[in-house]
Amino acid sequence: MKKRVALWFKNDLRLSDHAALQQALQTGAEIIPVYCLDPAQFLPGKFGLRRTGVFRAAFLLESLKALEADLRNLGSGLVLCLENAETALPKLVKEWNCSAVFTQDEFGTEERKQLERLKEKLAEQGCDIQTSPPEFLLPLDKLPWRIDQVPDVFTAWRKVVEGIGLPENFIPRPASIPSPLIPDANFPNLSEFGLEIPVPDNRSAFPFRAGEAAAMERIRYYGPQTQLLSQYKETRNGLVGTDYSSKLSPWLANGNLSARMVFCEVKRYEREFGANQSTYWLIFELRWRDFFRLMMLKYGPLLFSFHGFRREFSPPAGRDENAFKRWKEGKTGQPFVDAAMRELSATGFMGNRMRQVTASWLVDHMEVDWRLGAAWFEEQLIDYDVASNWGNWAYQAGVGNDPRGKRVFNAQPQADMYDPGKEYQRLWSKG
């Protein structure tokens, strides 16, 4: 019988720039692609909020369907397990007779622990887990510091890493993937996880489909087709419509795209249309993503704790359920904040400026524990990313990476500056 290995997909749902796939292919073995969809991720978590809400769940399912179709086109398929990976993978390895599991390494705290437990469990079955490096724009092995010595201040870190060259190419998707016959995946309905199917809202700033092809289409649209990229720095604080920023975050969060793929497309764009402050700034923002991932590696569970890693500062600790409910439902009475909270509930998306304004309102004005806000964003955001979400919230609450300690975004002056004609507030005056 031919040698077989499993390829375990997680938040890397694509076939291009996929180091674990490449390593699996190099073994010459048949490949069993697998994804474990754990029903527990749809249950309420620590603060009584779901860890995955409807928009992200729908986007994830669509990403998986797109991945399965892509895999089929290359002669393979996808085994979808509706179980926790720790239960599913030992069974899968046995059933398909796999000698190794290839997967991407993790930067998230819980995910790293799970991987360690699985390594032990599979070793008992004589099966290895081989990991490829976690996804970063700047590969971890090019970092000039040990993880525990990475600077805590973004600017200090950025000035050094900007001097390190990045490859302008990525691993291409393979032409074919050798696999035995894999039956069609049986995709669950959202209702099986107690979720309703989201109703599309034509006001959404993110009306796009999931999957690598849709992500590449968006890059082409934002880059060569419209050249919106050349104005990104001026428009990125916008509030209405699809075009004020790249909108790449949901695809990046699911791994339909890697940061390196975006970087290469920006470089290609610069060669054709010229580099400017805006093309630089998109990469600058992607560096924040890397930076928060590094902070997660460096500080682990501290990033989820009330004091974050700035033990000297105590943020507000309020647990006023009513205040929190009014914030979530867009009923605070502050029209700018309420508009954004309605947008989030109706679409699963909110632009960066409004994330800062609404987070500051909850923490600085309502004096509610920042972790409740982070947990609400975790449930709602279609682009939820553990490091970017908790890192940005900790930053906003003054317990993370802000060298100034605290940054308050006063809602009314922000509204006057970014929504002077009240277009955004009118658009989201109703949920």
Ligand SMILES: Cc1cc2nc3c(=O)[nH]c(=O)nc-3n(C[C@H](O)[C@H](O)[C@H](O)COP(=O)(O)OP(=O)(O)OC[C@H]3O[C@@H](n4cnc5c(N)ncnc54)[C@H](O)[C@@H]3O)c2cc1C
């Ligand atoms: C309280 C709060 C919570 C957030 N939660 C998340 C989250 O869960 N997932 C997430 O991807 N981003 C999060 N962000 C960062 C940022 O708001 C989004 O990445 C951005 O709005 C996504 O839209 P875009 O793709 O059009 O961004 P663009 O402005 O086009 O930026 C391009 C890419 O750069 C990265 N990026 C931009 N800003 C940031 C940032 N501040 N931190 C980290 N990466 C950044 C993203 O990958 C983004 O797709 C959060 C910000 C705040 C203030």
